[in-house]
Amino acid sequence: MESTRTVAVNGIELFLREQGQGPLVLLCHGWPELSYSWRHQIGAIANAGFRVVAPDMRGFGRSSAPQPIEAYSIFDLVGDMVALVAELGETRAVIIGHDWGAPVAWHAALFRPDLFTAVAGLSVPPPWRGKGRPLEQLSAAGVTNFYWQYFQKPGIAESEFERDVAATVRGMLCGGFADPGRSLFIPEGRGFIGRSAATLPLPDWLRETELAYFIEQYKKSGFRGGLNWYRNIDRNWDLTAPWQGAQIHQPSLFIAGANDPVISDKMSGKHLAAMDRVLPNLKRKLIIDGAGHWIQQEKPSEVNAALIDFLKQVT
Template sequence: MSSTRVIKANGIDLFIREAGQGPLVVLCHGWPELSYSWRHQIPALADAGFHVVAPDMRGYGQSAAPADVTAYSIFDTVGDVVGLVQALGETKAMVVGHDWGAPVAWHAALFRPDIFTAVAGLSVPPPFRGRGKPLELLRQGGITNFYWQYFQTPGVAEAELEHDVARTMRIVLGGRGLADPSAAMFVQDGKGFLGHGHPEEPLPDWLSEAELANFIETFQKSGFRGGLNWYRNLDRNWELTAPWQDAQIHQPSLFIAGSKDAVITGLIGAKRVNELERVLPNLTRRLIIEGAGHWVQQERPDEVNAALLAFLRNVSSG
């Protein structure tokens, strides 16, 4: 059984779910998710002999949500994970991240190889620090309606997403009516981020009404501003990570994604998945789960758990 508590790390309160004893594994969720997103992984990893800790990340759920937009840089979010390891009384950990949690995991391994002995990323490939700021590159490419751009102005996306949180979470987590999932990443004029959604559709078989209700209840209390502030640091993160231009992550690594995940099926994502070894010279496996979408650890927990366990057992025994 997992337990929950609030722990102080990096100067803020982090709500965590934890279970098991043994080598420490930290699980970092993405947007718009929670530590609850790892509900299938926590018991499986704990039963296999690991101390598993999944925080509500900064800005989410029952964790602190600083008001300042600049408090959500990659240094702050990685700092939380470093602080969490220390607060748990450990000096080493293996780190796993999904969606926005994946850049946190990758950068944790990049910034602090002395702490993070192995890293797994789900859905989002490791950092290829490109030739310019992400939002500037979009504009230069003539793109003005990508969801990253829509999320920039404080208050706009919050108003839409918080208007009816139940509808929002049903569309974002449960929506499956798009022939081209990447279409959801572009915001049509006047339709907002949720304009593509069909909330009347039945939920996918991997998400029950009770599970969805957990997300709805939590986001009704917390709102969406904390999570959106991560996106408002995209260009700033590019500036801050200049010292790691072309740096590699040398720890053992694992990459997992669904074959129908729009993050990896687009032009840039597909190229990055094919070139993982440029950043991950010690990549142990590239697992693309056929038919799975973006919420891969919730959609296909058995396959994700098997891959994570094989990887974590191997690196912890080594």
């Protein structure tokens, strides 16, 4: 049975969901999600013979949300996972991440190959450190309305999202990145969430009770912590300079939905094409037809089968 608790690691507290015995598997969620996003994976992977731990990541849900923007760098996020492995009494783990959790997983494998012996990323390809700071590169190319840019100024996105949390969460999970026609560019004078968000119908993979859990947690936590991850994008480019051109040599897996706008945008599309350069030991690249961005919730059977097959190969 799944259990929950809170542990102190890396100067903060992380809320955990955990189940099972065996090799350790960490599940890192993305934005705007929670450990609950892995509800279909935790039991399935545990029943396959693994110890599964899914935290609410730093800044999310019932975990700590430090105030300074600088507390959300990629070093802090990976540091949380390193400290969590130690707190769990383990010396090795397989790390799996979705959305923003995928860069955490990829960088964890890059920074600490001694600790993270295999890695899987969902929806976001592995990092390929470009020639300049990402936000600066966007501006230099004349782009001013990409959603990353909208999230930069503290208080702007928070104000929009927290005005009606229920409509925001529904808009994110039922529209937003779930919609293959959704643009990640924000028209001038418009917010990120569409005006019709409150009335969007639920997709067949999401129940009202499940949506209600996300809404309840975000009403308590707000959105600032997760948005601060985006406010470190250029800083992370600076911090990762020592890993320019580095590869992740551990066994790896990539899964995404064919209809995910995140892998079809120009920047991620380049990373998708260059994946083999970063992952010389890529075991499988699975693109699931008919699926969007919330891949592990939309297609749990396919995702679980791929993850369990991968885990059995690498442990």
